[in-house]
Amino acid sequence: MANPSIRAALAAKDFIVAPGIFDMISARxxxxxxxxxxxxxxxxxVASHLGVPDAGIATYSxxxxxMSRFAQxxxxxxxxxxxxGYGGLLNVRxxxxxxxxxGVTAIQLEDQEVPKKCGHTPGRRVIPARDMALKIEVAAEAxxxxxxxxxxxxxARTALGLDEAIARGQLYRKAGxxxxxxxxxxxxxxxxxIGGEIDAPLLANNVDGGGRTPILSAEKLASFGYSIAIYPALGFLAMTAALETAYAHLRAHGDSAGLPDGALADFGAMNTLMGFPEVWEFDRRWARPDAAE
Known part of the structure; x- marks a missing residue:
């Protein structure tokens, strides 16, 4: 079931900062x-699950x-x-x-041609604005x-310019x-x-590591009229850097001794994060006195 807190935060103009998650460890x-x-x-x-580019290869299935596992x-x-939306109008529904x-609370749908390309990468092409507006109408009804x-x-901004992107944003708002x-x-x-010309809650995409858009503070974004800032790459870029450091050390030295302080999480803390204490308590509660016989 969708959580009403995001809608409530938008109504209260309570700015939302959302970190990117990509697997259940990052989610937890x-x-x-x-x-x-x-x-x-x-x-x-897509990278963590399939090990391929986010270029329209992953399917709805x-x-x-x-996504459901993240939410649940x-x-x-x-x-x-x-x-x-993984296809046409019926697919969007x-x-x-x-x-x-x-259990997801908000769904992001984009107006790219199929196969889509990751944002902030070159070569993105968009479908006619009216076709996307129909997708939004179907999504709202579904x-x-x-x-x-x-x-x-x-x-549309990258290929068709800012005027077209703003016009599409206004149209999609009207579509629902x-x-x-x-x-x-x-x-x-x-x-x-964008904040001055689109009368709607706005989302800013802060892509660390070399995105096309300047990364601004929550305060500045809110002053421009934005309501949400996402940081989709923060988690997997941090993980990639940490793994490269740890694996390179192991390859160079033949063991994990000597890694700098803070390079590794505590194993006990990891057990707690993943819920092992609950499993151990269950085992204690249900252990049979004759189990060792």
Whole structure:
């Protein structure tokens, strides 16, 4: 069931910062930190699950189970990437129904051609704006609860310019989107203009490590009219750097001794994170006195 807290935060103008999650370890870590929402990144999920680029290769079947597991394994509401809805209008309806049934709170749909490409990468092409508006209308009709939010993303800025991207954002809002996501604006001035011309809750995509959009503070984004900032790459980029350091040390030295302090999590803390104490308590409660005989 969708969590009403995101809709409530938007109504109260309570800015939302959402870290990117991509597997259940990242989800469990982020879930315990008090964020108002978690962002289930398509790039990171496809990379961790399939080991391939986020380039339209993953299917609805690949993704719905993963996104549902994130939602069901977290107490924090989950915003989930759903690419283009995995096809036409009927596919969009099926995707919305599946993600909502899985416990996701907000679904992100984009207006790229199939196969889609990851945002902030070159070569993205968009479908006609009216075709995307129909997808948003179908998505809004397909949901069972108004607390399940529709995020409409346009990738038109890079290929067609900011004017077209803003016009699409306005159209998608009228079609029923709860949140508008203009992908890849290239300056603070562009972001400020987006906030001034689109009357809707806005989402900013802060891509660490070399994205096209400047990474701004929550305070500045809120002053521009934004409501949500996602950090989709933060988790998997941090994990990649940490693993490369640890594995390189092992390869060079033949053991893990000598890694710097903080390079590894405590094994006991990891057991707690994954829920082993509950398993051990269950075993103690149900142990039979004659088990050792």
């Amino acid at each position: 870590i982020a879930d315990r930190m008090g964020f108002k929402a978690l962002y289930a990144t398509g790039y990171g999920t 690949d993704m719905v189970g993963r 394994g977290s107490t924090t509401p989950v915003i989930a990437d759903a690419d283009t 099926h995707t919305v129904m599946g993600y909502e049934a899985g 949901r069972k609860s108004d607390d399940f939010l529709i995020i409409a993303r346009t990738d 989107a709860d949140i508008v996501f203009i992908e890849s604006p290239e300056s603070e001035e562009e972001m400020k203009r």
